[in-house]
Amino acid sequence: MVWVKRGDSGAVVSVSLEPDAQHPDRADPSDVGVQGFVQALAGSDTLAGSDLRLVRVIEDLIDLLIERDLIRFTDLPDAAQEKLMQRRSMRASRSSLDLIPGNDEVI
Structure with a gap:
């Protein structure tokens, strides 16, 4: 069982393994709302991973520009x-x- 916080529309906006003031509603981990929340988080991880790879590309580009004396x-x-x-x-x-x-x- 997990504990959830729901937004105004009733959608799950936060999940906790422990009940607290922020997570008053009990839900089954297989609940459609909980699964949707988890999938949304997984999508943001993909974007974050893409951002990290892009940072590395930018670092390499800066190194190349420095190496070719185009910038210091x-x-x-x-x-x-x-x-x-x-x-x-x-x-x-x-x-x-x-x-x-x-x-x-x-x-």
């Missing part, structure tokens, strides 16, 4: 420089632990 790293805003350096650092530390070379998944 310092031309980027400070916040962008910091984010790129953090991701490069995470990727470098991850690849040092990676036993299978060429397995370049999204961080």
